Structure formats: C-alpha cells, structure tokens
Amino acid sequence: xxxxxxxxxxxxxxxxxxxxxxxxxxxxxxxxxxxxxxxxxxxxxxxxxxxxxxxxxxxxxxxxxxxxxxxxxxxxxxxxxxxxxxxxxxxxxxxxxxxxxxxxxxxxxxxxxxxxxxxxxxxxxxxxxxxxxxxxxxxxxxxxxxxxxxxxxxxxxxxxxxxxxxxxxxxxxxxxxxxxxxxxxxxxxxxxxxxxxxxxxxxxxxxxxxxxxxxxxxxxxxxxxxxxxxxxxxxxxxxxxxxxxxxxxxxxxxxxxxxxxxxxxxxxxxxxxxxxxxxxxxxxxxxxxxxxxxxxxxxxxxxxxxxxxxxxxxxxxxxxxxxxxxxxxxxxxxxxxxxxxxxxxxxxxxxxxxxxxxxxxxxxxxxxxxxxxxxxxxxxxxxxxxxxxxxxxxxxxxxxxxxxxxxxxxxxxxxxxxxxxxxxxxxxxxxxxxxxxxxxxxxxxxxxxxxxxxxxxxxxxxxxxxxxxxxxxxxxxxxxxxxxxxxxxxxxxxxxxxxxxxxxxxxxxxxxxxxxxxxxxxxxxxxxxxxxxxxxxxxxxxxxxxxxxxxxxxxxxxxxxxxxxxxxxxxxxxxxxxxxxxxxxxxxxxxxxxxxxxxxxxxxxxxxxxxxxxxxxxxxxxxxxxxxxxxxxxxxxxxxxxxxxxxxxxxxxxxxxxxxxxxxxxxxxxxxxxxxxxxxxxxxxxxxxxxxxxxxxxxxxxxxxxxxxxxxxxxxxxxxxxxxxxxxxxx
Numbered sequence: 001x002x003x004x005x006x007x008x009x010x011x012x013x014x015x016x017x018x019x020x021x022x023x024x025x026x027x028x029x030x031x032x033x034x035x036x037x038x039x040x041x042x043x044x045x046x047x048x049x050x051x052x053x054x055x056x057x058x059x060x061x062x063x064x065x066x067x068x069x070x071x072x073x074x075x076x077x078x079x080x081x082x083x084x085x086x087x088x089x090x091x092x093x094x095x096x097x098x099x100x101x102x103x104x105x106x107x108x109x110x111x112x113x114x115x116x117x118x119x120x121x122x123x124x125x126x127x128x129x130x131x132x133x134x135x136x137x138x139x140x141x142x143x144x145x146x147x148x149x150x151x152x153x154x155x156x157x158x159x160x161x162x163x164x165x166x167x168x169x170x171x172x173x174x175x176x177x178x179x180x181x182x183x184x185x186x187x188x189x190x191x192x193x194x195x196x197x198x199x200x201x202x203x204x205x206x207x208x209x210x211x212x213x214x215x216x217x218x219x220x221x222x223x224x225x226x227x228x229x230x231x232x233x234x235x236x237x238x239x240x241x242x243x244x245x246x247x248x249x250x251x252x253x254x255x256x257x258x259x260x261x262x263x264x265x266x267x268x269x270x271x272x273x274x275x276x277x278x279x280x281x282x283x284x285x286x287x288x289x290x291x292x293x294x295x296x297x298x299x300x301x302x303x304x305x306x307x308x309x310x311x312x313x314x315x316x317x318x319x320x321x322x323x324x325x326x327x328x329x330x331x332x333x334x335x336x337x338x339x340x341x342x343x344x345x346x347x348x349x350x351x352x353x354x355x356x357x358x359x360x361x362x363x364x365x366x367x368x369x370x371x372x373x374x375x376x377x378x379x380x381x382x383x384x385x386x387x388x389x390x391x392x393x394x395x396x397x398x399x400x401x402x403x404x405x406x407x408x409x410x411x412x413x414x415x416x417x418x419x420x421x422x423x424x425x426x427x428x429x430x431x432x433x434x435x436x437x438x439x440x441x442x443x444x445x446x447x448x449x450x451x452x453x454x455x456x457x458x459x460x461x462x463x464x465x466x467x468x469x470x471x472x473x474x475x476x477x478x479x480x481x482x483x484x485x486x487x488x489x490x491x492x493x494x495x496x497x498x499x500x501x502x503x504x505x506x507x508x509x510x511x512x513x514x515x516x517x518x519x520x521x522x523x524x525x526x527x528x529x530x531x532x533x534x535x536x537x538x539x540x541x542x543x544x545x546x547x548x549x550x551x552x553x554x555x556x557x558x559x560x561x562x563x564x565x566x567x568x569x570x571x572x573x574x575x576x577x578x579x580x581x582x583x584x585x586x587x588x589x590x591x592x593x594x595x596x597x598x599x600x601x602x603x604x605x606x607x608x609x610x611x612x613x614x615x616x617x618x619x620x621x622x623x624x625x626x627x628x629x630x631x632x633x634x635x636x637x638x639x640x641x642x643x644x645x646x647x648x649x650x651x652x653x654x655x656x657x658x659x660x661x662x663x664x665x666x667x668x669x670x671x672x673x674x675x676x677x678x679x680x681x682x683x684x685x686x687x688x689x690x691x692x693x694x695x696x697x698x699x700x701x702x703x704x705x706x707x708x709x710x711x712x713x714x715x716x717x718x719x720x721x722x723x724x725x726x727x728x729x730x731x
Contacts, residue, residue: 028137028707028708029137029162029677029707031648031649031675031676031677032137032164032677032678033164033677040106041075041078041080041106050076051074051075051076052073052074052075052076053068053072053073053074053075054071054072054073055068055069055070055071055072055073055086056069056070056071057069057070061090062090063090063091064089064090064091065087065088065089065090066087066088066089066090067085067086067087067088068085068086068088069084069085070084070085071084072084072085072086072097074086078105078106079103079104079105080102080103080104080105081097081101081102081103081115082100082101082102082103083097083098083099083100083101083102083115084098084099084100084101085097085098085099092118092120093118093119093120094116094117094118094119095115095116095117095118095119095124096114096115096116096117097114097115097116098113098114099113100113101113101114101115103115107133107134107135108131108132108133108134109131109132109134110126110129110130110131111129111130111131112126112127112128112129112130113127113128114126114127115127117147121149122147122149122150123147123148123149124146124147125144125145125146125147126142126144126145126146127144128141128142128143128144129141129142129143129144129145136162136708137162137678137707137708138160138161138162138708139161139162139165140158140159140160140161141157141158141159142155142156142157142158142159143156143157143158144156144157150182151180151181151182152178152179152180152181152182153178153179153181154176154177154178154179155174155176155177155178155179156175156176156177157173157175158173158174158177159171159172159173159174160172160173160709161678162677162678162706162707162708162709163677163678163679164677164678167677169195169196169676169677169678169679170193170194170195170196170678170679170706170709171193171194172191172192172193172194172709173191173192173194174188174189174190174191174192175189175190176188176189176190177189184213184215185207185213185215186207187205187206187207188205188206188207189204189205190204191203191204191205191206193706195679195704195706200712201712206218214238214240214246215238215240216237216238216239216240217237217238218235218236218237218238219236219237219238219248220236220710220711220712220713221233221234221235221236221712222234222712222713222714222715223702223713223714224699224700224701224702224713224714225699225700226697226698226699226700227696227697227698227699228256228323228324228697229254229255229256229257229323229324230254230255230256230257231253231254231255232252232253232254232255233252233253234250234251234252234253234262235250235251236248236249236250236262237249237250244267244268244269245265245266245267245268246265246266247263247264247265247266248262248263248264249261249262249263250262250263252279254281256285256286257281257284257285257286257323258281258282258283258284258285259281260279260280260281260291261279261280261281262277262278262279263276263277263278263279264276264277265277271300271301271302272298272299272300272301272308273298273299274296274297274298274299274310275295275296275297276294276295276296277293277294277295277296278292278293278294278295279292279293280292284323286323287317289316289317290316291316291317291320291323291324292315292316293314293315293316293320293324294312294313294314294315295312295313296310296311296312296313297310297311298310298311305344305345305346306342306343306344307341307342307343307344307345308340308341308342308343309339309340309341309343310339310340310341311337311338311339311340312338312339313336313337313338313359314336314338314359315336315359315361318360318361318362318363320361321333321361322690322693333361333362334360334361334362334365335358335359335360335361335362335370335371336358336359336361337356337357337358338356338357338358338359339354339355339356339357340354340355340356341353341354342354348382348383348384349380349381349382349383350380350381350382351378351379351380352377352378352379352380353376353377353378354374354376354377354378354379355374355375355376355377356373356374356375356377357373357374357375358370358371358373367404367405367406367407368407370404371404371503372402372403372404372407372502372503373402373403373404374400374401374402374403375401375403376400376401377398377399377400377401378398378399378400379396379397379398380395380396380397380398381394381395381396381397382394382395383395389421390421390422390423391419391420391421392418392419392420392421392422393417393418393419394417394418394419394420395415395416395417395418396414396415396416396417396418397413397414397415397416398412398413398414398523399411399412399413399414400412400502400503402502402503408443408444408445408447408500409443409444410441410442410443410444410453410500411441411442412439412440412441412502412523412524413438413439413440413441414437414438414439414523415436415437415438415439416435416436416437416438417435417436418433418434418435418436419433419434419435420432420433420434421433426469427468427469427470427471428466428467428468428469429465429466429467430464430465430466431464431465431466432462432463432464433462433463433464433465434460434461434462434463435460435461435462435463435517436458436459436460436461437457437458437459437460437461437523437526438456438457438458439456439457439458439499439523439524439526440454440455440456440457441453441454441455441456441499441500442454443455443500447498447499447500449497449498450498452498455498455499455500457494457496457499457526458494459491459492459494459526460491460492461489461490461491461517461518461526461529462489462490462491463487463488463489463490463517464486464487464488465485465486465487465515466485466486466487467483467484467485467486468483468484469481469482469483470482470483473543474540476543477542477543477544478540478541478542478543478549479540479541479543480538480539480540480541481537481538481539481541482536482537482538483536483537483538483539484534484535484536485515485533485534485535485536485537485555486532486533486534486535487514487515487532487533487535488531488532488533489517489529489530489531489533490529490530491517491518491526491527491528491529491530492528493528493561493564493565494526494528494565496524496525496526496565499524499525500524501522501524501525501567501568502522502524503522503523503524504520504521504522504523504524504525504567505520505521505522505567506519506520506521506567507519507520507521509578509579509581509599510581510583510597510599511535511553511555511581511582511583511597513581514533514535514555514556514557514578514581515533515535517529519563520565520567525565525566525567526565527563527565528561528563528564528565529563530559530560530561531557531558531559531560532557532558532560533555533556533557533558534555534556534558535553535554535555535556536553536554536555537551537552537553538551538552538553539551539552547587548585548587549586549587550584550585550586550587551584551585551586552582552583552584552585553582553583553584554580554581554582555580555581555582556577556578556579556580556581556602557577557578558576558577558578559573559575559576559577559578562574575603577602579599579600579601579602579608580598580599580600580601580602581597581598581599581600582597582598582600583595583596583597583598584596584597590618591616591617591618591622592614592615592616593614593615593616593617594612594613594614594615595611595612595613596610596611596612596613597609597610597611598610598611606632607630607632608631608632609630609631609632610628610629610630611627611628611629611630612627612628613625613626613627613628614626615725615726617726620643620727620728621643621644621645621651622643622644622645623641623642623643623644623724623725623726623727624641624642624644625639625640625641625642625724625725625726626638626639626640627639627640634661635659635661636659636660636661637657637658637659637660637661637666638656638657638658638660639655639656639657639658640654640655640656640657641654641655641656641669641723641724641725642654642655642724643720643724643727648675649674649675649676650672650673650674650675651672651673651674651675652670652671652672652673653669653670653671653672653673653684653720653724654669654670654671655667655668655669655723655724656668656669664689665687665689666688666689667686667687667688667689667723668686668687668688669684669685669686669687669719669723669724670684670685671683671684671685671701671716677707678706678707678708679704679705679706679707680704680705680707681702681703681704681705682701682702682703682705682716683700683701683702683703684700684701684716684719684720685698685699685700685701686698686699686700686701686719686723687699701713701714701716701719702714703715703716
C-alpha cells in the first residue's frame with residue numbers, strides 16, 4: 001500500500017496560523033472558562049513517516065480498491081485521520097472518507113462529513129468543515145475547503161474567531177479565501193469584521209501573508225483626540241518593498257492643524273541595519289508654516305572588529321515637541337543629536353572616531369550654554385590586565401576638535417595611563433592605583449586673561465581602595481554581611497584657570513560618587529583631592545538561593561584640604577566633610593521592592609536630596625508604584641502609578657505625578673479596561689504640562705482589542721509604557 005501524505009491538513013493550518021504571528025501571554029484566555037483542548041497524541045514507537053492503519057473491518061487490495069470501515073484511524077507522525085469509512089484506490093491514488101471525520105495534528109483539529117483527495121495530483125476537497133486551532137483559542141467554519149494543486153487552496157464561506165463557540169462577540173468572515181503557499185500569499189474577497197453582530201470593517205478584496213514572508217497592506221487605523229491637535233485619525237499602510245527593506249506610510253489627520261504625512265523606511269543589508277523616519281505637515285493651520293521632523297539611525301558591522309553608528313535628528317522649529325510630543329519627556333526635549341561613529345575593537349583595545357553635533361530645540365538656551373560640536377573626536381582605550389606581578393595596565397587617550405560659533409574654539413589632547421594592583425581574598429580586597437594625566441590644548445585664541453594659545457596640565461593621582469567582608473547567620477537560613485570600605489585619593493593642586501571649559505561639569509553626587517577619583521566629568525578640569533571615603537554596607541542574603549533580601553549603605557568623604565580647582569564662576573570648596581550619602585534596597589516576598597537614597601548635609605542637619613520608591617509587580621494586571629523625589633531649592637515631586645483589577649473583567653490604570661513645590665499636577669493619567677474572553681476595550685485620559693509654556697495638553701485614547709486578531713484605535717501600550725514603570729504589553 002502506498003504511503004499516504006495527509007496534506008489536506010495544510011490549508012487550514014495556514015488559514016488559522018496566519019492571523020497573528022506574534023506570541024502573547026497565555027492568560028489572554030483565562031476568562032473563556034474551560035476551553036476545548038486537543039489531548040496530546042500518543043507517541044509512536046516506530047517510523048514516524050510510516051502510515052499506521054486500524055479499523056473494525058478492512059478489505060485491502062494493494063493494486064485496486066481498499067475499503068476500511070468502522071472506527072477507521074490513519075496515523076502518520078503527528079497527523080491523524082478518523083472516519084467511519086475510507087476508500088483507497090491504489091491505481092488512481094484517490095482517498096475518499098465519509099461519516100464523522102476528524103482530521104488533526106498537535107495544534108489543529110478539523111471536523112467534516114466528507115473528504116476526497118488525490119495523492120498524485122494533490123487535489124481534493126472537504127465538505128462543510130469546522131476547525132479548532134488550540135494555540136490561538138481559535139475556531140471557525142468553511143462551507144468548502146478545496147485543494148487545487150500543490151500549495152494552492154481555496155476556502156469558501158470561511159470564518160475565524162477566538163471567542164467561545166456560541167458566543168462569537170467578534171467574527172471575521174470571507175466569501176472566498178485563496179491561499180498560495182508557494183508565494184506565501186493569501187487573498188480574500190468580501191471580507192467583513194463584525195463586533196457584537198455589527199459590521200465595523202469591510203473590504204471587497206484584501207491580500208495577506210500566510211507565512212513569515214511580509215506582505216504589503218493596510219494596517220489598523222487609530223483614532224484619538226488631544227488638546228494640542230484636536231481629533232486625530234491615523235491611517236497607516238505597510239509596504240513590503242523587498243526582502244531586506246520595507247516602509248510604513250501613514251496619513252495623520254489632526255483637526256486643529258491639518259494632515260501630516262508620516263514615513264518610516266527600514267532596511268537590513270549584509271553590514272548595516274537602520275531606519276529613516278520623516279513626518280511633514282505642509283501647512284500647520286495654527287502657525288501657517290511647514291512643520292517637519294527627521295530621525296535617521298544606522299548601525300554597521302564590518303567583520304569582527306569594525307562597528308559604525310550614524311544618528312541624525314532634526315526638527316523644523318523650536319516648538320515642535322511642545323506641539324506634537326506625546327509625553328512630558330518629549331515636550332521637554334532640548335537638544336537633538338547628530339553623530340557619526342566608527343569603532344575598531346579587539347579584546348584588548350578599541351579606537352573610536354566620532355563626529356558629533358546638536359540641534360538646539362529649546363530656543364531659550366543662550367548660545368554660550370549650548371553644547372560644543374566634536375568635529376572630530378578620537379578616543380583610544382586599551383588594557384593589559386593580570387600582567388607580571390599581578391599588575392593591571394590601562395590607557396585612555398582622547399583628541400577632540402571643539403567647534404561652536406561665536407565662542408572660544410580649539411582642540412584638546414588628553415592622555416591618561418593607569419597602573420593598579422588588585423588583590424583580593426574571600427573576605428577582603430586591596431587595590432592601590434596610580435594614574436597620570438596630561439591635557440594640552442591648541443586654541444584659536446588665548447583664554448581671556450592669559451596670553452597662551454597652548455595651555456596644558458599634567459599631574460598624578462594616587463588612590464587606594466580597600467575593604468573587608470564579614471558574614472554571619474542572622475536567623476534561620478538567612479545570612480547578614482557587614483562590609484566596611486575605605487577609599488583614599490590624592491591629587492595635587494594644579495592651577496587650571498587658564499584652561500578652557502569645553503565639555504566638563506561637576507559629577508552628580510550620590511553614593512556611587514564616593515568611590516570616584518575625580519569630582520568632575522570631562523577633561524577640562526581635574527579636581528585636587530586629599531580625601532578619605534569611609535563607607536559601610538550591610539546585606540541580608542537568602543541562604544537557599546543567595547538572593548539579596550536587603551542592602552543598606554552609608555558613606556561620607558573626609559577632606560584634608562580645600563578643593564581649589566573650580567569651574568568658572570564657582571568658589572573654592574572648604575568644607576571638611578561631604579554630605580552623608582545613604583541608599584537602601586529591599587525585596588519583600590516575590591513581588592514587593594523598595595528603594596531609597598538620601599544626601600544629608602551635616603552642617604545644616606537637613607536633607608538636600610532624597611528619593612524613595614516602593615513597588616509591587618506581580619504580573620501585567622497587578623502593578624503598583626509610589627515614588628518621592630526631592631532636590632533642595634529645585635523640585636519636590638510625588639509619583640503614583642498603578643494597574644489593578646477591580647473585578648475579573650475590569651481593570652484600572654492610573655498615574656499621578658505631582659509637584660509639591662509648585663502645587664500643581666505635572667501629569668495625570670486615568671483609564672479603564674474591560675476584558676472578555678476574546679476582546680477588550682481600553683480608554684485612557686491623559687493630561688501633562690508643557691515645560692516651556694506651562695500649559696496643559698489633554699488627550700483621550702480609545703482602543704478595541706480583538707484577541708488573536710489585532711487592535712483598532714490608539715496605541716495605548718506606548719502611552720502606558722511611558723507612564724507606568726513595569727508595564728508590559730498585555731496582548
């Protein structure tokens with residue numbers, strides 16, 4: 001008897017599997033009750049490609065017609081056919097099955113009354129057919145499934161839904177579906193999407209991919225409203241231009257401003273990948289001007305050593321992000337980066353060549369306060385660890401040409417070799433280090449008050465980092481550590497007032513800064529230092545898995561001399577002690593976390609800066625964050641965000657970012673989500689203040705999610721990701 005290929009499975013597998021390729025959380029279907037599942041097929045002990053036949057009665061003729069009757073079962077690998085009666089014609093290789101027919105594999109089950117299939121021509125048909133596709137909780141029907149040749153299948157009067165049988169809240173139907181597996185393309189005619197039995201989308205003709213190959217077509221539109229732009233409607237079209245590049249083009253209508261064209265082009269070559277995004281509003285009805293934005297990103301890999309990066313961002317005007325930004329962070333954008341990098345890297349060293357500039361978006365920033373352009377920057381870094389005697393060697397060398405109109409300009413060479421001797425044991429570490437630093441300039445004119453165009457500076461920095469680690473059993477299977485640490489730095493004072501300041505500022509002071517050898521970031525200043533950091537850390541560790549349950553650290557710097565090196569317009573620092581820096585982190589159970597930090601001024605007995613946060617993150621439906629941020633004489637804010645279920649079907653989302661100093665809301669967000677078995681609806685209202693104008697922007701987002709198919713409306717996921725820490729896409 002010839003081997004029977006059960007290719008009749010393929011059409012329905014393709015039809016159901018193409019609807020949603022991405023993976024999604026399995027808890028999407030928790031509200032569906034006990035779904036119909038496919039029990040696993042029993043394992044085969046023999047050849048998985050062989051055909052296994054069983055029947056109550058069989059009349060076999062290897063050269064003619066064979067008849068199997070009563071509980072007929074044909075099995076090959078993970079494909080199985082059950083029927084009441086099967087005819088097999090060896091001469092024509094025709095298979096005909098009748099009665100209660102079930103055809104299935106590990107994921108898909110089909111039920112029909114009749115099957116006729118020819119193994120030679122690979123043509124055949126199923127009569128009235130219903131199917132169940134387990135991974136997507138999907139089912140549907142077709143009045144006929146006809147295979148018209150290898151890889152070509154036609155379905156008539158077909159349907160698809162992920163709702164429970166008998167409760168099809170949404171249903172996708174098509175008069176005719178044609179699936180061409182060789183081209184990976186499907187076409188459908190008279191396609192209707194119904195929600196609650198009401199047609200919401202119709203197209204007389206549509207094409208779609210049925211495998212991993214991409215296909216051009218219309219993407220789901222989005223509808224919303226905002227205070228800045230009025231009613232917004234966005235209709236995107238996806239263009240599959242070639243296997244290695246594509247584009248998305250969208251018409252974005254804004255009731256108060258006009259229609260904007262948005263284009264994103266993506267590409268992938270042998271050595272490069274990147275994207276170009278451009279949006280243009282030919283005439284803004286509010287400003288009567290053209291408004292546009294351009295973003296270009298490219299990452300290159302050339303062999304095992306060369307890397308490149310290209311970034312270009314540009315906006316047409318300084319108010320662009322205030323008017324079109326979708327969040328508080330975008331609305332406060334001040335600079336747009338433009339950069340080109342070429343890096344050569346080995347396991348021991350790297351060389352970076354960079355050209356970098358910025359567009360200043362915030363027009364209120366004075367020219368003297370805008371960043372310099374680096375045209376170009378050369379940066380060499382290399383290391384030789386664990387050399388003779390256990391010594392580590394490191395070298396960092398940088399040369400930069402700084403350019404800024406109507407400002408002091410010039411180049412800077414910075415050379416910094418370091419030698420260290422890291423020693424450690426199970427309960428201690430000891431690391432002395434010596435660093436030499438030379439910085440020289442070639443300026444277009446002397447620094448004000450000095451007559452040289454080639455100022456320079458050279459000095460040594462010595463440091464010693466050492467600590468102990470004590471451990472004891474705290475209680476049960478919990479252990480506590482006590483980790484005292486000392487860090488000493490000495491850098492002699494060198495007058496640097498004749499050096500320009502191109503890209504240098506004071507480092508942000510926190511607990512981590514206690515163990516840095518310089519209080520400046522950038523090469524234009526090296527802080528003089530004769531100081532000792534004393535810090536203490538304690539941790540609670542789980543003895544069963546080593547997980548850190550709690551850590552607390554506190555530290556302070558003692559200065560043995562004044563800090564005379566300053567930036568322009570700053571005064572000498574004469575305090576003998578730094579602020580007391582502390583930080584705390586804790587984990588409670590599997591889902592609660594807490595963290596905090598503080599900077600305490602020992603001279604005023606006041607906190608100058610502090611943060612505190614407590615968070616709960618069990619799953620995508622149970623998230624809670626409460627944070628407090630404080631900076632003396634600058635800001636004091638609270639930030640509350642959450643996602644929490646009210647019932648099994650209703651879920652709330654919210655955020656409240658409030659300025660205690662200004663006594664006003666910075667951002668508020670409130671929303672509801674209703675979940676059913678196979679669909680969800682989400683509505684979110686949002687308000688945030690524009691930093692430069694102080695005015696509020698209001699927006700409302702609405703989205704209908706058809707589980708297993710897609711979403712219609714605004715992209716609420718991006719809004720929630722920006723506003724709620726820990727949020728992940730639900731569908």
